[in-house]
Structure formats: C-alpha cells, structure tokens
Amino acid sequence: MTGRIPELRDTEFATVKDWFVQVVPLVGGWHADDGVSDLDFTPEEAGEVSAAMARIFRGRGNWQDPDMLYDLAAHGSFEVEKAYPGFQLDVGLPSRRLGHAYIPGRELPNLLAEDSGQYVVVEFPDRVGPVSGHSVFVMKKASGPVGEDFDPSAFVVDEESAQEFDDVYKVEAMIRWFAGDVALDDGDWVPEPGV
Numbered sequence: 001m002t003g004r005i006p007e008l009r010d011t012e013f014a015t016v017k018d019w020f021v022q023v024v025p026l027v028g029g030w031h032a033d034d035g036v037s038d039l040d041f042t043p044e045e046a047g048e049v050s051a052a053m054a055r056i057f058r059g060r061g062n063w064q065d066p067d068m069l070y071d072l073a074a075h076g077s078f079e080v081e082k083a084y085p086g087f088q089l090d091v092g093l094p095s096r097r098l099g100h101a102y103i104p105g106r107e108l109p110n111l112l113a114e115d116s117g118q119y120v121v122v123e124f125p126d127r128v129g130p131v132s133g134h135s136v137f138v139m140k141k142a143s144g145p146v147g148e149d150f151d152p153s154a155f156v157v158d159e160e161s162a163q164e165f166d167d168v169y170k171v172e173a174m175i176r177w178f179a180g181d182v183a184l185d186d187g188d189w190v191p192e193p194g195v
Contacts, residue, residue: 005045008052011059013090017072023049024076032057032073064132065091075099084109086128093122093131093171101152103142112142112152115172118179119143121157122171131168139163139174 006022009015027039032053037046053073060066071078071092078089080102087109089100095111102110108123119142126134140162144155165174 005041005048005052008055011056013060013063013068016056016060016069019052020072021077024073029074029076032070063090064130067092071096071100080109080111084127087124088128088130090130091132091168093168094175095122098150098152101150103152103155103157105153106157108138112155113171113175115175116179118175119146119155120175120178121155134168135166137165137168137171139165139171139178141178 004026006019008019026045027036027041030036030039035046036049036053037043039046041049056069060069063069068090071089078100080100081087081089083102083104089111093111094113094115095101097114098112101112103112103121106121106123108125109127110121110123113120113122120139121142123138123140124131124134125136125138141158142155143158145151161178163174163178
C-alpha cells in the first residue's frame with residue numbers, strides 16, 4: 001500500500017466504511033461505478049483504490065444494504081454520525097437524495113427525506129447502533145427553503161404530525177402517505193389513523 005491509501009483488511013461493512021472515511025477526503029468522493037484514474041490519485045494509488053473497489057463490489061452482498069457503497073464512495077462519512085455519536089447509518093433511505101442531511105440541534109438523530117414533493121424528518125429514538133437494528137422510527141412533516149441554498153437548519157418540523165412505525169423499509173410508503181399520495185403501489189404499507 002502507498003502512504004495515503006490504507007489496506008482494505010476485509011469487505012465487512014464497518015471495515016469498508018472506515019476505509020472510505022480515510023480515502024474519500026483525499027479526492028472529494030466519486031461515483032462507485034466510475035473509475036478513479038482521473039481523480040487526484042497517483043497512478044499507483046489509483047491502482048490500489050481500483051483493486052479495493054473490485055473487492056468491495058464482490059464482498060458487499062452480506063451488507064444490510066449493498067447500495068450503501070454508493071453513499072460511502074460519494075461522502076466517505078456521514079455528518080449525522082458525527083453529530084450523534086453512536087448512531088450508525090448502514091441502510092440507505094430517501095435521505096440519500098439530500099446527501100443524508102439532518103436538522104442540527106434536535107434531540108434525536110434524524111435525517112431529512114423527500115419523496116413525492118413532501119419533506120419529512122425521520123427520527124431514531126433508539127439513538128445508537130446501526131439503523132438496521134433500530135426498533136422504532138418517528139416521521140414528522142417538515143418544510144423549509146429548497147433549491148441551491150438548501151439549508152437543513154432552516155427547516156421547520158410539524159411536531160404534531162408525528163407518526164411512529166417499526167420498519168425502516170416503510171419510510172418511502174410513509175412519506176407518500178404524508179404527501180397525500182393515494183396511488184400507492186400494491187403491497188405498500190399505509191399507517192392506520194392514530195398510529
């Protein structure tokens with residue numbers, strides 16, 4: 001291994017995540033499907049990163065969400081994890097479209113998400129550990145300025161709109177329900193009144 005590129009010990013999610021935390025800041029991130037030879041790596045470093053990426057692509061099948069590879073390559077680390085120590089993002093949510101933005105200063109770890117034109121904040125009352133292991137989630141409507149000057153701290157949360165649910169994979173259906181989308185796909189879960 002060259003001086004700047006750490007060895008990839010294995011392809012377990014935590015190991016890969018740590019590897020990206022060290023490598024992404026060197027070049028600012030990239031799309032996981034793209035080559036890295038045109039990035040700010042030396043030819044030797046590009047070869048090492050390319051070899052590591054090939055191993056990661058082959059080994060990510062045992063992750064909770066293999067598509068997290070794209071988030072890791074793009075971002076390296078997630079600001080929400082720094083703001084809420086012990087919180088671990090291991091599954092992708094609609095928040096990935098917003099770069100896993102969160103509203104700073106809230107008591108609970110949270111992520112902003114958008115679907116069907118509806119913005120929501122998803123909160124994680126279990127607070128620590130990987131999201132895939134959490135047992136309860138709370139979603140609330142959120143509104144704020146969008147566009148080029150996207151500022152998560154400017155979002156206002158409708159605390160009265162809180163809906164609790166128990167499966168992180170229900171997030172997209174919950175957002176569509178919040179948006180008043182009545183054309184839900186077959187099999188989508190919709191909360192009962194008062195849930």
